[in-house]
Amino acid sequence: MFRRRSRIDREFREVQRAGQAMLAAASGRSLPEAPTQAAASAEPADFLPPDFRAPSRQDVSGFMMRWDPPLVIDGEVHACHCGAYRNWIVFNMRDDSVWLRCPAGHETHEPCLDTGWYNRHSGPVDRFHPTLEDGLRHLDH
Numbered sequence: 001m002f003r004r005r006s007r008i009d010r011e012f013r014e015v016q017r018a019g020q021a022m023l024a025a026a027s028g029r030s031l032p033e034a035p036t037q038a039a040a041s042a043e044p045a046d047f048l049p050p051d052f053r054a055p056s057r058q059d060v061s062g063f064m065m066r067w068d069p070p071l072v073i074d075g076e077v078h079a080c081h082c083g084a085y086r087n088w089i090v091f092n093m094r095d096d097s098v099w100l101r102c103p104a105g106h107e108t109h110e111p112c113l114d115t116g117w118y119n120r121h122s123g124p125v126d127r128f129h130p131t132l133e134d135g136l137r138h139l140d141h
């Protein structure tokens with residue numbers, strides 16, 4: 001009971017930190033010191049001109065990241081049918097699905113993972129790619 005609760009608390013804090021970091025990166029501003037400042041410095045959400053705004057989830061077909069260590073899903077190391085079990089590319093598509101791409105290029109939908117999982121494990125978005133191929137090149141795949 002206690003362990004489970006602290007795990008949930010830790011995950012929540014991680015998500016919160018990731019969200020704050022993403023917001024800070026997107027707006028180019030530092031994090032507010034205290035939540036009470038939010039009311040005082042309330043600004044319209046879209047204070048940036050459209051050209052300067054980072055694409056939102058609706059504007060991109062998906063997100064991708066490298067996952068080099070073995071990927072453990074439900075307590076088991078996930079392996080591709082070709083035997084690969086590390087150096088994945090993880091995709092999070094606009095429909096909330098998560099796909100895994102092994103180093104040999106096999107792509108499979110992973111129903112046990114979703115956008116929530118992806119957001120907990122990915123860092124802030126640092127770059128946008130015009131094509132999937134461009135993204136794979138950037139991630140060295």
Ligand SMILES: [Zn+2]
Pocket residue numbers: 080081082083084102103104105106
């Ligand atoms: Zn494979």
